[in-house]
Every structure is written in structure tokens, then in C-alpha cells.
Amino acid sequence: DQQVKQNSPSLSVQEGRISILNCDYTNSMFDYFLWYKKYPAEGPTFLISISSIKDKNEDGRFTVFLNKSAKHLSLHIVPSQPGDSAVYFCAASANTGGFKTIFGAGTRLFVKA
Amino acid sequence: DTAVSQTPKYLVTQMGNDKSIKCEQNLGHDTMYWYKQDSKKFLKIMFSYNNKELIINETVPNRFSPKSPDKAHLNLHINSLELGDSAVYFCASSLTTGTGNTIYFGEGSWLTVV
DSSP states (O other), X not given: OOSEEOOOSEEEXXXXXXXXXXXXXXXXXXXXXXXXXXXXXXXXXXXXEEETTOSEEEETTEEEEXXXXXXXXXXXXXXXXXXXXXXXXXXXXXXXXXXXXXXXXXXXXXXXX | OOSEEEEOSEEEEOTTOOEEEEEEEOSOOSEEXXXXXXXXXXXXXXXXXXXXXXXXXXXXXXXXXEEEEEXXXXXXXXXXXXXXXXXXXXXXXXXXXXXXXOOEEOOOEEEEEO
């Protein structure tokens, strides 16, 4: 029962172009969403988040969009840089069920120079 | 200065053995977690402690026993290791429980059971 789904296991983008990573969720009780970035042999690191009362949050080259009606969020990286190559995890949390944060399976982003 | 540190980073052990993974956070957070990343790469929560009190216990075999001596430490002990326990185990912490909290992860402990 995957409540947070990242259906693209990998994505390849040219340096300087936009990277769009997608995430879908099924639980309408989720009210906070996060993106994490993970390099090999390291733990996930927090990248950006969005509350369900917003539909967009921007931080430098990173923007997260939330479409609650579609239960969909996306992470935009523009311009993409080779150092952005990593695995990106989408996560969602709710104040029910023990305050769990549920993670997707991740999308591996390759940014080609 | 590592915020969430866990040891060992790599562990290879035989089936049936008992092993422990230690975790410490120096962020002053109240809440700590253990997550497991399995072969399918999902990060799944196993346990969560808030101020040394267990608040989340997912359907994890009781061979896995967490222990929190204080709110800065959350250790994971695994008895009678099985092949299927091979995974990456991440310790993590957050300021408090509840939605809206950012979770900070350690670097992971790669457990291989042979």
C-alpha cells in the first residue's frame, strides 16, 4: 500500500535545462510535503517543503508545486546542474496515524554536462 | 560536526547473530526514528521515539528492539539476524513529532547478512 508514489525511477536531463520530478499521493489527510535529496552512501538531506495550504514554494533553483485536487506534487529544478545528480525522495506527513512521514521510492536524476 | 551520527556504517554478519546499531543526535531534538531502506529502495519507518518514549512501532518483527537511554540516543538491536534483514538502516531525528517537522537523517548503516 504505497501512499506516496514516484512513478519514474529515473530521469535524465541536459545541464541548464529544467528537471521536473513528479510525486503522487493517495491519502487526503497529508498536509505537509517534503523533498529530500540523496547522494550515494549518504543519508537523505532535506531540500524543500510545502504546506497543504500553499500551492507553490520556491527556494533558489528549486520550486515545489502542489495540486491538492489531483493529489500531485512536483519538484522543478532550473537550471539543472551536474551536481544535482542524485536520488530525490518525495515525502508526506499527516497529524494522524502517529505523525508518520511516508516516503516514495525515489527518482534518480542524471544531469548531463 | 555531524548532526545525526550512526555506527557502524558497514556491517557484515552471519545469520543467527545478534547485532546493534547505535545512533546519536546533537541537534537537541525530541524525536528520533529508525527507517529501513530495502532492496526496492523504499524508506520505511520502523520506530519513532519522542523524549525516550516509543510512539510509533510499525509491524516490525520483535527481533528488532530499539532502546532510547536518553532523547539524544536511539539504538537498534537486532536478534537472530535473517537474510531478509539485509538493508540500509537510517537513524533520523526531528525537533518534535507532528506534521511540519523536517526529519534529519544519519548517513545510514549498511547491514549485510550472509
